[in-house]
Amino acid sequence: MSRSAHPAGPRHADVMSEGHYTAPADDLNALDEKVWSSTVTRDEHGALTVGGIEVSRLAEEFGTPAYFLDEADFRARCRAWSDAFGPGADVFYAGKAFLSRAVVRWLKEEGLNLDVCSGGELTTALDAGMPAERIAFHGNNKTVEEIERAVGAGVGRIVLDSFQEIVRVAHTARRLGRRQPVQIRVTVGVEAHTHEFIATAHEDQKFGIALAGGQAAEAVRRALTLDGLELIGIHSHIGSQIFDMAGFEVSARRVVQLLAEVRDEHGVELPEIDLGGGLGIAYTSEDDPREPHEIAKSLGDIVTRECEAAGLATPRISVEPGRAIVGPTAFTLYEVGTIKPLEGLRTYVSVDGGMSDNIRTALYDAEYSVTLASRTSDAEPMLVRVVGKHCESGDIVVKDAFLPSDLAPGDLIAVPATGAYCRSMASNYNHALRPPVVAVRDGAARVIVRRETEEDLLRLDVG
Ligand SMILES: Cc1ncc(COP(=O)(O)O)c(C=O)c1O
Numbered sequence: 001m002s003r004s005a006h007p008a009g010p011r012h013a014d015v016m017s018e019g020h021y022t023a024p025a026d027d028l029n030a031l032d033e034k035v036w037s038s039t040v041t042r043d044e045h046g047a048l049t050v051g052g053i054e055v056s057r058l059a060e061e062f063g064t065p066a067y068f069l070d071e072a073d074f075r076a077r078c079r080a081w082s083d084a085f086g087p088g089a090d091v092f093y094a095g096k097a098f099l100s101r102a103v104v105r106w107l108k109e110e111g112l113n114l115d116v117c118s119g120g121e122l123t124t125a126l127d128a129g130m131p132a133e134r135i136a137f138h139g140n141n142k143t144v145e146e147i148e149r150a151v152g153a154g155v156g157r158i159v160l161d162s163f164q165e166i167v168r169v170a171h172t173a174r175r176l177g178r179r180q181p182v183q184i185r186v187t188v189g190v191e192a193h194t195h196e197f198i199a200t201a202h203e204d205q206k207f208g209i210a211l212a213g214g215q216a217a218e219a220v221r222r223a224l225t226l227d228g229l230e231l232i233g234i235h236s237h238i239g240s241q242i243f244d245m246a247g248f249e250v251s252a253r254r255v256v257q258l259l260a261e262v263r264d265e266h267g268v269e270l271p272e273i274d275l276g277g278g279l280g281i282a283y284t285s286e287d288d289p290r291e292p293h294e295i296a297k298s299l300g301d302i303v304t305r306e307c308e309a310a311g312l313a314t315p316r317i318s319v320e321p322g323r324a325i326v327g328p329t330a331f332t333l334y335e336v337g338t339i340k341p342l343e344g345l346r347t348y349v350s351v352d353g354g355m356s357d358n359i360r361t362a363l364y365d366a367e368y369s370v371t372l373a374s375r376t377s378d379a380e381p382m383l384v385r386v387v388g389k390h391c392e393s394g395d396i397v398v399k400d401a402f403l404p405s406d407l408a409p410g411d412l413i414a415v416p417a418t419g420a421y422c423r424s425m426a427s428n429y430n431h432a433l434r435p436p437v438v439a440v441r442d443g444a445a446r447v448i449v450r451r452e453t454e455e456d457l458l459r460l461d462v463g
């Protein structure tokens, strides 16, 4: 069985009562390479395999639900990003998308840097051997204790997010006898075309300091006067799951304008700009993400052009992709439980996980696709909603999809593109046990984050 680049058939407008969905693929067994990691294929029996291992074997050994992460694909994406940006720029992987010690080691080996945004992420990064100078520390409300740890560890940069934080970091650095490299995160006033909850550069929200009204310029003024700080640049992150480069272009242009104002007022050319992460991936065949080299070229060109126009030397650029690296590298494997056909509506397929392992559908109305993984089938397509086992009717994993109508309890189904913001946002709702993450590579599979156990739950319950 082979992978197909274009499995989605023509759209049908006739079947659904609400929302939007793709018509059944011409071949429900086909795998769209846009949404699956590079080593996923079907074997001669039709079963899905990753890294050369068949899913039924994986399910037997590691159980379901579980996330299977294609290590070769992860490493290849790291290399694609670092090659695209080249030695004159820095790629920081955004650890919030998914972080574990194995991931930190892969990043280190592949030459990437790491963006962390909490004490927990910092600890994981340092514990797995990421050199502190390759770590950027983010967050809109870093605690004093987190700031102390970050400065004490010698992180390469702290991204300042508020006026209070400018003072806090300066104080801490002075007390520890350091001069901490910092960037200032600005909100550039861009409405990124993405879900409201994951857009971050419009002014009415909690992140950053607004360019508008001269606030960012004031933040620069203060940062430049404080002894404990070495202001190395300006940071902007406009949101997440964005396909349209226009928002990044506006953002780059406005950040460069601020650099020019800083040069005019202070006679200082800040050497770096960070344009954040947020590049979209394909969750379904309808999504059309950009390749890293296109993104690098487009951002590089605009920064160079704007800097030339402003008479500035081109600063060093950095970016912080999270989803675009880890998102496509993993899929979630579920076992089908109950199947409930609702006459004239759709069939509800319940799986052994749900919103506790993938909150994105409930939280952002995110769209996913799904395939029958343990076998192929030539049965007619049926319209399904894949739901979890939680006590919520919003507990939906895949809102609208087609699966073969001979689907039966015990079949394995796989949801692709769950590498980002699924395990990292997983919960214990209904005392669910968070699933393991299993890395698969060259015919070998190993647990990198183990499944939680009921003992883990009881251990925290000390009452
Ligand atoms: C500051 C910052 N950088 C990078 C990212 C990573 O975003 P993404 O995973 O969409 O690339 C985020 C999350 O949106 C962020 O807040």
Ligand SMILES: N[C@@H](CCCC[NH3+])C(=O)O
Pocket (backbone or CB within 6 Å): 096, 198, 240, 241, 360, 364, 420, 421
């Ligand atoms: N967690 C979000 C994105 C936010 C990224 C971090 N600022 C998602 O799943 O899409």
